[in-house]
Amino acid sequence: MSLSIFGFQALWSPYLIGVLVFITGLYFLVTTKWRKDFKVNEPLKKEEAIYFLLAMVTIYIIKGSPLDLMAHIMFTVHMVQMAVLLLLVPIFIIKGIPWWLWKVAIEAPVVKPLFKVLTLPVVAVLVFIGLFSFYHLPSVLDYIKLNETLHGTYTFVLFISAVLMYWPLIQKMPDREQMKPLYKLGYIIANAVLITPACALIIFAPEPMYATYTSGDAWLQAMELCVPASTLSGLSLSGPELFTDMKAVEDQQLGGVIMKILQEIIFGVLLATIFTRWYRSEQKDPDKITADALKAHQEKWESEHQHQL
Known part of the structure; x- marks a missing residue:
């Protein structure tokens, strides 16, 4: 059965387009025309603008295009949506917003x-990891997906938690201490390890766990998150099996596998990038690095020696 039966609004989310266009316009006004109203500011960098635009386009693709509708029909697509929204978009957001704007936001009194x-x-x-794992408990996901307000709120909180998770790794605030490369590598590996149990629960479950992807009544109610109720009431639908030949348990297992693979790819790219930059910085001036290390060691020895005297 074709997805076109759900109508243009469900397929292309015109309201989301309006919101994202408004946010993008506001971003460029603040970072260009209005930036001089801020005590501390810098000209917008091309790289920052590109990252921000990538974030807006990616958000629309995963939350506003037919991909979002498919995420309510196939659990596999839902996990692709989660991986991109939580593991890729936050990187674009952090890199796309200038540091001086971040400074205003994160130093607000509250x-x-x-x-x-x-x-x-x-x-x-x-x-x-706690919010992500809790969300994918069967009873929790089924309950949240049946309430539009609760689903939107939890998704937003989960996204903010993803931004906060990436912050120590990616932020480049000039007045804040940067995490050392070795710690960054350990931080990424810890993330990859801790998210594994949630994916394993989904991958190795012998039976379908989510009623909103298997039960006709629960699925139709969950579909109201992206399809107007008036449109659904005029359709005769029994369940997601009308749109896919994949068995529910296979769809669920594939979703868990894809989530883990996408997470490994994104984290792998981050690991490679951090390690490469670290290696290059170490190779730039090895004599100076050695001299600095010897000086620090000598100062430490002299301090300890004086303390003993």
């Missing part, structure tokens, strides 16, 4: 203490 705690590496990882 935000500053919370942001400081939630971006501690251990806290950031545990919060993100």
